[in-house]
Amino acid sequence: MAKKTGSPWLLFLFALPFAGVGVGLLFFSVLPSLYEWQSMKSWQPVAAQLTHAELKTHRGDDSDTYQALARYQYQMQGVQYQGDRVGIMSGADNIGRWQQDRAYELQRQLHQTITVYVNPDDYSESVIYPDLRWGMLGFKLVFVVVFGGVGVGLMIATLVGRKKTQARQARKEAGQALWLQEPDWANPVSSGGRSGFYGLLFFAVIWNAISMPLLFVIPDEVRSGNTPALIGLLFPLVGAGLIVAAVVQFSRWRRFGSAQLTLDPWPGAIGGHVGGSFVVSLPHHEQPDILVTLACLRSYYTGSGKDRKRTEKVIWQKEGIAAQTPVQHATRVSFHFSVPDNLPASELADSDYHFWRVSFSAPLKGADLALDFEMPVFATGATAQTAGVESDQHPALVARHEQQLDQLLNARQLPDGVALYFDYFRNPLGKFIGIVFGAVFAGAGLFMWNSDAPAFMAFIFSLIGGGIVVGCLYALLNSYTVKMGSRGIYTERRILGVLVRKRLVQPDQVRYLTLKKNGSSQTGAKTTEHFVIDAQLKDGGKIRVAESLNGRGLAEQALESLALLSGFAKQ
Template sequence: MTKKRKQNWFMLLFALPFAGVGIGVLVFGVIPNLYEWQQMKRWPQVEARVLDAGLHTSRGDDSDTYRAYARYTYRYQMQDYTSERVAIMGGSDNIGDFQSDLARQLELAHRVEEPVPAWVNPNDPGDAVLNRELRWNMLGFKMIFVLVFGGVGIGLMIFTLKAKVGATDHPESSSKPWLAQQEWASPEVTCNSKVSLWVIWFFALIWNLISLPATLAVPDEWAGGNKLILIALIFPLAGIYLLYWAINSTLSWRRFGQLRLQLDPYPGSIGGQVGGTLTIPITYNPQQRFPVSLQCVRRYVTGSGKSRTSHESIVWQNNGLAQTKPAPGGGTSLGICFNVPANLPVSETYSDDYRFWRLELNADLPGVDLHRQFEIPVFATGEKSRAALPLSTSHPQLNDEREASIEAVANIQQIPGGVRMHYPMLHGAGNNLVGLVCGLFFGGAGVLMHFESDAPAVIVWAFTLIGGLITFICLKWLFTSLHVQLDHNGLISERYWLGMPIGRDQIPRADIQKLYIDVSSRGQSAKGYQEMCKIIALTNSGKKIPVAMNLKGRDTAQLALEAIGGLSGYGTTVRSF
């Protein structure tokens, strides 16, 4: 067994207890409570006489927990029964005032000898309950364990199973290290979409099974005056999105299948070129564009134990368009080729901090869009494409696409001696609108919990403050407009919110040191890894003033930088990231 296999087994064994805790709480703590809650809605109601009741307190080092208890008798179908079950969820806790309030009600009923309602299991009349409410705050507390422990454990297991296993002692692996990986033992590299598809379906089905009872409960709970039940809508809404994602991924798989990239050169080369060819099973259309992106990625882990978190950062990236032609056997043949600088890291073996190379292919197509990722071997061989593939960065349509991207977010006008730019409100609205919805939901949930529940104050404040902060930031960016003039006199930058001035900078030309590109946000999306860039004017005092924003990708930002610098005559720094 190779060292890599031993590491994978160790990671699986390490992740198993975390996954077990999460799944155990779900299977034995959450699902049974939801199932009984649904079943109890059909249980017949009877009158019960309380024989004894009170509140049991368990003292702990950090805090006390409470449990309402009672013993009561009731008659069902001409038979007398005695039970001690009080609520759906047994055990002691200190989540809210549920236990103390219930104990007080039962003690009062016992003292004044007043009957209380009880609900009886018709299939087992000896099983009854005095309170059949589902405690949503307690259920949410349990779900923290499910999501945190189960998410960490299952995530680590999936990540380990998807990681490369490693070939066993290839005779040439010392001189050709790419041969030490089974996936790289030949020039043909497959995408990872099939494994991802199964993972998406697994999470979609589990999530929707968990959220189904909450979905069914919304009409009855709302009719009963429980406004807090609206918070539970986040679960079915997330489930619908997961199902949409899974179905869309399945349709994409059925349409395109497992794509295979023939590397040319093999392996990809630091100081040379990276690329290859592949065939897409769709009818050739010379107007169809296939954006491609080559990335050198650093993946690293921070924290330890259950606090371990995986991160990705882009070391280097280049974007382009694949060259297309009809495939000999039908379909569309794509040619991909990038020049790669000589000072970049090679593909490294998996560890807590390593570099790897990823090629992404995207296309907006009628029906189902195409998105595939290939993890490819790239080493310092200095080789170039044997078939002399044309560069993807030199595609004739590429500049038109980048210029369209610039025009979509800014109104740029040439003026004597410089340039004037206007960025209207609602630029970059997509991400901000999603953030606004999330912020309103969290903030609204916090306010609703404050007025309609006995949720702990820390939870109420956390939801309210986080939601309010997200809402404030998204509203600020959604309705902020920017006016910039850059000419031989200097820079004038004016910011407005809903048409009202909120800031103005006027910098003489002599005080402007340079223009450069900065990345404002980055992350994965449905179309792969994306970066949003902005152009900054740096003054001699170190002040940074935005000149352009919401530019999709470094290449688009570089084109905008060159245009702005050329029209205004200001010095620029190329690709400062």
């Protein structure tokens, strides 16, 4: 049940200072600097006498800042003028070595003639270096984008959310059912493609705003001998990857984002059917099999403080193949599942709530099909008016699972049972991502060892990063052999061909084969459950007979096949 939340105006007031910092810095620093940079392109070069030059250092508790100072004299139309402006941006800073380099350069030219640039409309305005400091501009843009983006975004979200809350409250007072109170649950249901694109774009902008200034700082650090600073290049690389992902998401949204899912029945029914259809503007003959995944999920927060994050947990999930029928020059995609009667219903978004999502995916030329719909599902027991073959019973799904199992299990029939071989590099993508992630952590730890960071922090980062790398390498480089049948169960685990463990269990010690969830992973809005199959023993122990099974449907079919081929019962 939804909990009463605080006033939205508190969030609005909280966001106001953030927006003020970002917007204020934009209008009072960034934009004026850009305007002056353009204006100074028309300023006149004039000879001037440099009378003073120094580098002023401001000592701080955490770091020092520097400021190049100068005074000079010049004449315009017989009138003597004095100036002290060094660059476009004033004040002290430690972004790069601009202040130090300009101060040393001016000190070498002290009491000599230098070139300054004078405003032709006001001879009292002059500057020595009219070039824009891109590193400093990028540093300021970090605050503009991060503080301004977060602040303005929260303010807009507060206003939009307030309007939705008012509309929902009006429907509630009118005595309408819960699924009639939420505007986003109206039939047909809109895809989350647009919000997904905007969310990814916002995150990509924030990440790049924070990381891009490193490109201006790292070269100076490397030149000064701080080679480990090159690790910082990983952050702009991640930013580039986020931009690519945002472009891909945008192309998908432009191609399919306007799809509307018409539910049948509406709302989806716990203890009945969940189904519906939508139309995509692609010829029917060009469509491959479309994988559909229906999931009931719990969304909640874990951790506290800065470690607080939203987590999704799969309560129930089923996969299938969507049916396709031609509609003029397009294709109608439909799905249909039977849902157990013991699952939680949809709830309004809160700090801890349940929701239902159906996802469609298929590889296509150009942007792949990837659509997600969040829908209302309640315990009405209703059935579909146009129900056909259930999506999880589609013949193409059974064939797909058989092909996947053939590739994964490498099953070979024996006179007394079956032999399985799980090869190296199973599900490699996730492991490679883990290796990169762990290497970043370990690299950060290495950087800390060579800096003034606390030793325990360097140890923790190195330990976590190294552990992730070792674990992922083990998962990539091990193979597993299983023989099971009338003579029992025999297993071998090898790493790069070297035997590290073997087990033998007599057939009379085996009770049954059982399916066990071994975790889950999330890519975008799609959550994939991972399973293993264990043989439960009479002494309470167990022995692994199959692993790396992705998806409940695939795992259930694997359990059925292994029970049939080995002769052991299944739970």
